[in-house]
Each structure stands twice: as C-alpha cells, then as structure tokens.
Amino acid sequence: MHGGRLAYALLILAVLVSAFPFYWTIVAASRSNADLAKVPPSLLPGPNLMRNVEAVMEEADIGKALLNSLIVSGSITVGTVLCCTLAGFAFAKLRFRGRGALLAVTVGTMMIPPQLGVIPLFMLIAKLEWVNQLQSVILPGLVSAFGVFFMRQFLVQALPDELIEAARVDGASSARIFWSVVVPIARPGMAVLGLLTFMAAWNDFFWPIVALSSQNPTVQVALRQLGGGYVHDQSVIMAGTLLGTLPVLLVFGLLGRQIVGGIMQGAVKG
Numbered sequence: 182m183h184g185g186r187l188a189y190a191l192l193i194l195a196v197l198v199s200a201f202p203f204y205w206t207i208v209a210a211s212r213s214n215a216d217l218a219k220v221p222p223s224l225l226p227g228p229n230l231m232r233n234v235e236a237v238m239e240e241a242d243i244g245k246a247l248l249n250s251l252i253v254s255g256s257i258t259v260g261t262v263l264c265c266t267l268a269g270f271a272f273a274k275l276r277f278r279g280r281g282a283l284l285a286v287t288v289g290t291m292m293i294p295p296q297l298g299v300i301p302l303f304m305l306i307a308k309l310e311w312v313n314q315l316q317s318v319i320l321p322g323l324v325s326a327f328g329v330f331f332m333r334q335f336l337v338q339a340l341p342d343e344l345i346e347a348a349r350v351d352g353a354s355s356a357r358i359f360w361s362v363v364v365p366i367a368r369p370g371m372a373v374l375g376l377l378t379f380m381a382a383w384n385d386f387f388w389p390i391v392a393l394s395s396q397n398p399t400v401q402v403a404l405r406q407l408g409g410g411y412v413h414d415q416s417v418i419m420a421g422t423l424l425g426t427l428p429v430l431l432v433f434g435l436l437g438r439q440i441v442g443g444i445m446q447g448a449v450k451g
Contacts, residue, residue, distance in 0.1 A: 209419035217415050233420035246403035253318050253399055254382040260323035261378045262371050269332025270363050274345055291326045317392040322382060328374050335370035379432050400425040
C-alpha cells in the first residue's frame with residue numbers, strides 16, 4: 182500500500198510540527214535572554230548552551246534533582262508495571278468471587294480527583310515522619326487504577342485461555358504461569374505502561390512540591406528555582422528544561438520498539 186505524495190506531505194508536516202517544540206527548546210537553551218527577546222527571534226542554535234547549563238548548575242542542585250527523579254520515576258515504574266500486571270492478569274483470566282465488583286471499584290477510583298487526597302496523604306506521611314524523603318513520593322504511586330485496567334484489557338485480548346489451561350495440565354502454579362506464560366506475552370503492554378508511568382512520574386510537580394523541599398527536590402521542583410529575579414532568564418529555564426527532558430527521550434529510545442509493537446498488537450486484536 183502506497184500513501185501517495187499527499188499522505189507523505191501530511192506526515193512530514195505532522196513530524197515537523199511535533200518536533201518543533203523540542204527543537205525550539207534547544208535553540209532557546211543555546212541563546213541569551215536578549216536574543217530570545219528579539220522580534221523575530223533566531224531559529225538557529227546559538228553558542229551559549231554550556232554557559233546556560235553552568236547557570237542551571239549554580240542556581241539549582243540539578244544533579245541531585247536528576248538522581249532523585251530517576252530513583253522516584255524508576256521505582257514507581259517498576260512497582261506499577263509489576264503490580265498492575267499481576268492485578269490485570271487476575272482480573273482478566275482468574276475466576277474468583279467479587280471480581281466484577283472489585284474491578285468496578287478500581288476503575289471508579291479514576292473518577293476521584295487526586296487533589297482531594299492531598300491533605301490526608303500529607304497527614305499520613307507526616308505521622309510516619311517521611312516528609313522531605315523520597316519514599317513519600319514513591320509509595321503513593323506504586324499502583325494505579327489506569328494501569329490495572331490497561332493491563333487487564335491487554336491480557337484479555339493477547340493471552341489465550343488455552344495457554345493457561347495447558348500450563349495447568351502440566352502442573353504449573355499461578356505464580357509459575359505468571360512468570361513463564363503471562364510476562365512474555367504481556368511484555369509489549371508492560372513497555373507501553375512503563376513509558377506512560379515513567380513520563381507521568383517524571384513530570385509530576387504537584388505532589389513532589391508538597392512532600393519535598395528545595396534541599397531534596399525532583400527535577401520539576403528544582404526547575405522552579407531557575408531564572409529568578411525581576412526579569413526571568415528564559416534561556417536558563419529552557420536549558421534546565423532540556424536537561425530534564427533528555428532522560429525521557431532515553432527511556433523512549435530504549436522501549437520504543439516494544440511500545441510500537443504493543444500498539445500494533447492492540448490495533449490488530451482490537
């Protein structure tokens with residue numbers, strides 16, 4: 182199947198429009214604040230990238246913030262993928278009393294605004310003396326209702342009942358079936374869920390700024406310290422934004438093939 186010139190032109194236009202914000206971040210991070218104020222602004226990268234990066238390092242502890250964000254996002258991603266895959270397998274293929282009601286309650290929690298739970302959650306972590314510690318950000322995000330529903334829907338389509346029955350005949354337990362049968366089949370869906378979870382945890386600003394301080398920040402909390410003063414230095418802010426974006430691009434590069442495979446498999450089976 183050939184799309185024709187119009188289809189290729191539209192695809193190229195979509196790629197350019199999608200990539201332009203990231204390109205502009207590189208341009209702004211390599212320019213001075215005066216260059217960005219010009220009309221029209223320059224669309225070519227400038228020579229001030231390293232100078233702006235050094236300013237980021239001086240104004241905020243971005244190294245510690247990157248490490249904290251990697252720990253928080255990595256822990257939340259691993260916990261969410263593992264727990265949601267387990268729960269999704271149970272809801273999709275196991276038979277137990279109250280399965281439908283439990284799934285309905287789980288999905289129903291997605292309709293509750295997360296802001297409503299901030300005060301009781303902060304009271305809980307304060308009682309546990311976890312304020313300004315990374316576990317206060319990690320533990321509340323280890324399981325998500327969306328992840329459970331996503332993996333349940335994926336496994337309903339991708340996991341044949343015959344494989345589970347064959348494993349049962351061979352004497353495999355539920356745990357052995359999960360690790361030897363479910364995980365290999367669910368790998369594309371787990372990759373998609375992992376990327377979505379990592380991006381959400383990496384970009385989360387509201388709860389980390391409540392639970393953490395500027396002495397022990399994540400990237401998003403540290404970025405608000407940049408470009409201070411009467412006139413905000415946009416070039417320094419964009420340099421910090423560029424540093425905070427690179428790990429997400431790295432994760433996408435590592436999981437890209439699995440993500441595309443998971444999307445294509447869902448499209449074919451849907």
